[in-house]
Amino acid sequence: MTLTREAPPVVTKPPGPPKRRPRDGWANAIMVAPATVLYVVMLIVPVALALYLSLTDWDGFSANPAFVGAANYVDLLDDPELRRAALVTLLVAVAGTAGLNLLGLGFAVLVNGASRANTFFRIVLFYPHVLSALVVGFLWSAILGTNGAVNNLVTRWGGEVLPFLSDPTWATITMIAVLVWAGFGVNVVLYLAGLQAVPHSLVEAARIDGATRWQVFRNVTLPALGPSVTVNIVLSLVTLLKTYDLVVSLTAGGPAGQTQTVAYLILWNSFHDARLGFGSAQSVLLMLVTGALAFVVTKLRRRGELAVHQ
């Protein structure tokens, strides 16, 4: 046997993704597990629990709430308080969405374009969104109350005290107005982002063809804004359907419970009246309505957009 000394073949690894080491599987698990566990325990389990609790008479204290079947849902169908709250909520959501989007789109067009003044306008329109709805409500209730700043002016100029918050109809309108005042700055910013996406060449071309400002807006800008409009409307609806903090601070649901929203009623029933089972049933209903409405609006808008493009 002869020993031939051969040089060991030199193996060069081809450059490429390094082999996955078995440790990586463990590392992945360690990185994902804490977030997932907490998410399941405090968000997924509660959603399932909301469904279960809505079938019980839980009062918030007992460890073993009794199962009552669909009784809460039956109660809820002929609860006059809920019917009124649902009406108020729907009114707030629809009128508020109209207000938020008309002002949002209108002002976005007005403050579009980069200039120092426009930046200042945007900041001023946006700032109420930074404040908590609770503070906004207390502030406006101090300004619009019977002895508030506005009525001070009104009476000084010889008018009668205006019942901004003491008459049910006025109070509902006041609430919608304050929600719009506090929120439309966000819609302005969202619509501004949408306006950046409108092709400048289209606008130019329409201008050259002799279209007026309004015609350009109506026939070029608005159709191109389609997706923005959908996003804004859905967001406004979903947010307004959950109105709670502002009710607490602006009207406290009054006068005589006439401005209670569904969200307000849910928390009132649950924590003031200790009927958490009943409150759960209402919250499940609110979740379904919110989801369905968002879905329907998105569908309708999409159909509208398709019609525009054809």
Added chain:
Amino acid sequence: MRKPFLWATVAFMLIPLYVLTVNAFKGQQDILENPFGFGGLTLEPLGTALTNPQFNVFKGYAITLLFVVAVNVLSVLLAAPAAYVIARSPKRRFRVLMLFFLAGTFIPGQVLVIPVVYVLKTLGLMGTIRGFVLFETVLTLPFSIFLYAGYIATIPAVLDQAAAVDGAGRLRTFWRIVFPLMKPAVATMVILNTFSVWNDFVNPQIILGPGSGLYTVTTGVYAAVSQYSTDYTVVFPTLLLAIAPLLVFFVFMQRHIISGLTAGATKG
């Protein structure tokens, strides 16, 4: 036409803030007689509000700030690594996990607040700071993970591979190489979480409860103002103290805050 209209709108937006500020420095009589004037300015109501036994403002700031910091730190520690695995792993199970987290962005907080009381009671965390911070953190997770995963996907994977070749494990690669590059996304989330925790009213009111003696700025304002809503020498200074830190923060960081909060608004 456009400019005068916009300036009139500016006035309409700012007058409430003006009324709030000027009346925080006036007595009840002066406020009732002339809510817009400067008559009889005094520091006394502000001093009274600062020492209100119903609501200790500085303690409120401290507690709220503690919550804000705790939720932000915990949220980043939990969401960022999870988002990294989801964004980088080709495995199907992590894509499903993304959808699972995404579903959370559609669940309204109102639906959660009742059953969460049940969960927290079962865990013995009801009425505790730990329970409140954990729940607020969980509320931030779905959108954080969504945002972070999207951002990580824009960071070249070559960087990770280079680190792996140099012998860094997955955890080290993430925290040392990828995480420092995520600053813009983390900044957006921190702004968003800071405002949502600072302004939250329902959750601290119900989870911490009046019995715990732990007042955030919002629940403290509620305790101090709601029963004395006709005593303007309480209302205006308390509200001014509640919003002053946020407004200062907003004025200095407005560009980032507006884009951050707008990104948050679209989470639905």
